[in-house]
Amino acid sequence: MSVPQDISPMSGADAHRAHVQPPAREGIWAEIFRYRDNRVALALIVPSLLALILVQLYPILYTGWLILTNEKGVFIGLANLTRLTSDTIFRGALIFSLKMAIVVVPVSLLLGLGLALLIRSEYAGRKAIWISILIIPLMVSEIVAGTMWKIMYHPTLGLVNVPLTLLGLEPIIWLMKANTAFIALCIVEVWRISPLAFLLLYAGLNQVPRDIYEAAAVDGATRWRAFWDMTIPYIRPMFSIATILLFVWSTRTIGTIAATTAGGPGRATWNLSWYIYGMSFQRLKPHYASAAVIVMLLMTYIAGAIFVKYLWVERKQR
């Protein structure tokens, strides 16, 4: 079902190139500029590239310089990074971020997959309405989500405690204890993030051709077999993309924490983003904070590589 594209290096409007004599050696740029198509393509791409260089590449280089220097601009080598290893607050924030990802990512993925399968099944009429309802949390900002849930967790005003009081238990002050605050934040994150999993997996399921199921049914395959042997392999690449995005989102939330616990109680709900933000803009140590940024970047890339390696198994071509 692949889309016909770019099979031959020269086709369609580029075919005329085949008749052009190869130019005399006059440097690669002159060669590139010889063709009108190349000039057009370059003109189309340069604005984006310039914007990216300004907003992405320059900050990376600048961060590289920040890490190697101290507040006075003196070169100090890797001292910022080594200092980080003995920083217990940083370690706490790193562990909190990872703990949150370990809980939130699988739960959101399973929830998203279940909902995607349900909406995709023949039992769902009016799919558009269900999809709209399910992805509404994506349209709400972290601050809004956090404030909303803060009221939900409120011991007397919120509804989360209603079932507990009905059972005759004491209402829990969710956001005041480290353990319950962690659970509470995980719930907010699942609410905020699982619609993304749902959306991506639903789009992935839509790529599975329907006729293979009919063929499988004719061959006597059970629905479970069909799901396990056909659906899963088809959506695996999408599954790994979703995993990476959810991991990035869940380790990086800052607005929900700001609006619910503000990092408290104590420093129990500091995550990496919160740490980096506080270090850069409140304690005014951007050089030291950059070292934490690098750790975060490495963590994301390592996790991304693992997810791609173990989840992204391309379908075998038959």
Place this chain on the structure above:
Amino acid sequence: MAHSMINTRLLLRFLRTFILWSPGALVALLWLFPLYWMLITSVKPDRLILTGIDLIPTEVTWDHYRTVVADTPVGRWFTNSIVTSVSVVAGSLVLGSLTGFALARMHFPGRTAIFWLLISSLMIPPEMGIVPLFIGVLRLDIQDSYLSLIVPPLASVFPVYLYRQFFLSFPRELEDAAAMDGCSRFGTFLRVALPLAKPATLAGAILIFTGNWNSFLWPLLVAFKSEWKTLPVGMAVYTRLDIQGTATQSGYGEAMAAVAIVALPTLIFFLVLQRYFIEGVTQVGIKG
């Protein structure tokens, strides 16, 4: 006998549908409940908010909204948010469609390399850019201006990816037909490809608009003066609430009203365009 069999079958079918759907309906209810609770709390009088939990308010008041509007320059913040989000949507869609078209439909040296360069920058954490960009803004002395609010979010790779995926499945016959009719490559892009990419454009517009409307950290940093705050940044004042719930503290109604003012424009925008959004997402398909 045949009759009763049909009945049992119908009954089983109904039961199955019910068993499958009740968790779905429950999830949908829970999903929307925080939003509903926000809206309900924002229109309850203070004494009702504090005395008990009723799902349907017995008394409705707009006082909280009035207080919020009277105490803050809502209009100015709203304008800031609108101008910023609309400019970012327009700018990044223009950049993204141009680059996406070139990457999908044209052949030039370094095409694959540039594509992977763009994609790999998707994984760079935003924290990486913030300190250097903030220092840059201060050096150029453009804090408290639309320039600092709009330009950094413009460089987003997402629309490039979106348009590239869409234009990849663009039929070559159309391109050839346009070329035969004397359209230049740019003309083909502008008059043939772009109008056909409407689903991608609308899906991208919704995602970029909500993303920018809701962005918090960057506008918080570059707005020093109150008049340059965006709506979420400005309204954040109201979100600092007591979390213990010990005192008979007021302010919950105002907080919910403030949050509702932030959330409603994106929700309305999404609900108006949701049909195109779903179409775009399922069509573009984000190929696996």
